Amino acid sequence: MKSPALAGSLATAEVPCTHPDTTARFFRALADPTRLKLLQFILRGERTSAECVEHAGISQPRVSVHLSCLVDCGYVSARRDGKKLRYSVGDPRVADLVMLARCLAADNAAALDCCTRIPGEGEQR
Structure with a gap:
């Protein structure tokens, strides 16, 4: 059974x-499973780098590279809060895109x- 369309055609x-x-x-920015996992985590609410490291289960430098890619490509925004960086998704279409991709x-x-x-x-390959 096909999933329902999220926003019509x-x-x-x-x-x-x-x-x-x-x-x-x-789309290549989302082609990496770790980046997609991090993006889905951040979609549930603003996250710190440390929370992202814990969630991803990989080293802080690797998470930082993935988060930088998501920021550079416009999927995620970063803001400084003292010594911490906090990541969030500012465009609600990102959530729609991820949900549609998961359904497809x-x-x-x-x-x-x-x-x-x-x-x-x-x-x-």
Whole structure:
């Protein structure tokens, strides 16, 4: 059974035209499982770097690299609070995008599992 559409079809909506390379880069930022895990964690509320490290279960320097990518790509905002950095998602469309991606992935799980052209986590091409 297909998941319900979140916001209806955007196929006919007028949106600013971007080059396909720009859109591909936009999605590549989410193609890493750790970044996606961190983004989903931050979607539930503002988080500190330390909370992100604990949640991800990897070293602070690696989490920092992933968070920097999410900030640089515009998915997450960072603000300084004393010595801490706090991360949040300012654009509600990010939550919609992640939810839609999860629904589509669930609907197409069998096909994705069989796909040999895109490596899974821990696999190399």
